[in-house]
Amino acid sequence: MQAQARDQLGVWVRLISGCLAAAVLIEGSAFAQEASPSSAPVSASSAPAAVSQTASYWLRVSGDQVNLRSRADRNSLPVARLERDQVLQAVGMEYGWHRVYAPEGVFSFVSGRYVDQTSETEGIVSTSSGALRVRVGSELSEVDPMQTEVQKLLPRGAKVNILGRRGEWLKIVPPDGVFFYVADDCVERITPEVAAALQAKAVRAPRADGAVAATRPAEGPDLSGPWGQRLALVEAAIEAEGRKDALEQSWTKSIAELRPIAEQRTDPAVALLAQRWISRLEERIADQAALRAMRQVAGAGQRNQAQFEREMEQIRKVRERADSPSELIARGQLLESFALRGGVSPPYRLIDPITRAVVAYLEFPLGSDIKPAEYLGLYVGVAGDKRTDEAFGADVITVSRLEVLLSRGPGGPQTAPARTSP
Template sequence: MMLLTSICLMAGLAIAQESPITIPIPTPGADTSITGATYPYIAEITGNDVYVRSGPGTQHYPCGKCNTGDKVKVVGEQLGWSRIVPPAGSFSWVSMRYLCMDLKDRTQATVTGDRVRVYAGSESVEPLHSQIEQIRLTRGDRIKLLGQEKDDYCKIEPPAGAYLWVSTKFTRPTTGSGLSSPIPVITDANSAAPDANKPAVVVTPPAPSTETKQLEAYKLLEARIDAEKAKPVEQQNYASIKKGLTAIANDKDAGRAATRAGFALEQIERFELAVRAAKELGQQTEELTEILDRIDSAKTARLETVKDMSRFAAIGYFEKSNIYGPESSMKQYRIVDETGKTVCYAMAVDAAAGRDLSALLKKKVGLVGKITASSTTGGALIKFTDIEEINP
């Protein structure tokens, strides 16, 4: 129902050319083929499951049923068919593009075009194929909405002047119906031959209009759009669909089909934008994955070249220390940090005690040994058995 609000903007458009079937309507009150009948009058239905049809004949689609005892208002007769006011439950269709919904009462709408066609509604016939025209509405007419929208049509209560048809042989006038003499009840379909002096009225359904054909073509394309949308984004391709929609949108006789095709093309533009964005994102993801792989490879290679530092008791810059005795007999050292602050003291033992360590002085080294407490300094003393230079 919310679609009607935006449709008001299209009120100035001319009514699309369609090919409805128009049923000739006798003037109310005039004499008809039933002797003595003056219209309108009330009739009673005399059978069950009697079809109410969109036109005077079985070739017209049904719009409902009546049963024995139902009352109908008859306003005319044609070739054994009674034209009646639509009974309760009947409905009609009208194009939504010519309606403006009443914002205060959403069951009401105003007609925004001139000579807007109203079609007989049927539960068994799609609005698109409901081509029996009942009446034409004028700009400013008010109609009652029944809440359903389908194929750009809105279901409405049949307006005044819209009629349906029922076989006269299943009707009987009620008492005081306004007839000067009873209407003959036709009990056999072949018992009442038409007047030979009257030309037979034959209603032939017209060939499908360009609009109808293009609407059918649009529905096929719409199904293809849904099929493409169901595919993974990277597999979607709308090129051929766009070509078909463009042809419909450019057809000046396509009416509603052209409007729908235009909307569909706009949707496809958004779909294709999403496809491009997804592809670009995929490419960026692949590039990022490659970069991360290179980083991981470089990190692994770097780690392979870095020595295992966990085996060292201390790491720092190697210097002499005379805190434990005179310089001539000194075998003690200390480890300092980058600022020259002492980290710990060190004493070469075992294999390290006999080595010449002068080449390692002032260099960054790692000591392998045991950490003990120094009784002299109260700090840490490492008795190292091995020393190794560490390249920065």
């Protein structure tokens, strides 16, 4: 994850939102892109920087088309689809998610402007000052690398392994210290012997284009019968549709054609396979909505570099203010939340406007005079009762006080009046 149109970027009076738009879209800015100060924040996917090999263990993917994500958070960017029986090497747990090494085919982005290629597959970081930002890449969509999180900072002289190129961006093997995340309920722990046996079978890796594979969701039955032949025709249509861009794909017709095959009882094995296809395509439709919202941010306007740096300086000053922890227990940009657990969702979330990582989810008690919708997109601090909720991958705060920490525009008050629940 790896930014939404709902953030209402581009409005000057919402200083943080404008700053975020610039960070996402000013590709030519060395400050925003590559010449990063060594103290710049980095995505949680890169921590810890090193993990003892003896602490690792093995996982088998127990579901079909399981999401591999950039952070232990449902709002983070899915970077690849994992196939059933695929083997992963994990190094720990975080909020109910396993932290794993990058499987084959998963990649990160770096700007090609700051890499001297020594061969087709190798290069050396050549920044004149600062460090080179490594950003999240995704096999599932053609995301703008400037929209994705920073995973790691590489110093001048660091080596990178190059997998390919997209325009001015290089796809590289995620460097040491960068990890990815898979939900605990989608995998099971296995012994090293079982892992070796599964790897020996050369389980198919995720497709680099993110398309729904023509390979069946599970080991398939004989399709020579009439129902099997109907299913084979639908699979051919699915393969053709899967070659399109993710947002141009339409699965409604295929699902409609699969339903009578899944409901018939003449050939139960074919019926089961058709039902698995339906489940996979319904998941694909849900992912399209998230991808569509992510791409909308690309329509925001650009800001010039000087203005961007002034705004970033204001953010840093606010983040460094010595507020007492007992008063404000969390700070960040206030956005709506779309994380769901059992149909229940905290209505709002705080994110770090620079790294885009979720700081906390927010709840407001009934009868509160705080109207959070009025502060969407602003950089705020909150006080209240905090609890840890592993299902959401972050703390949940019941807010009793909300304070705007940045001015609403030039000449405006530095801090807006705080709102407190009765």
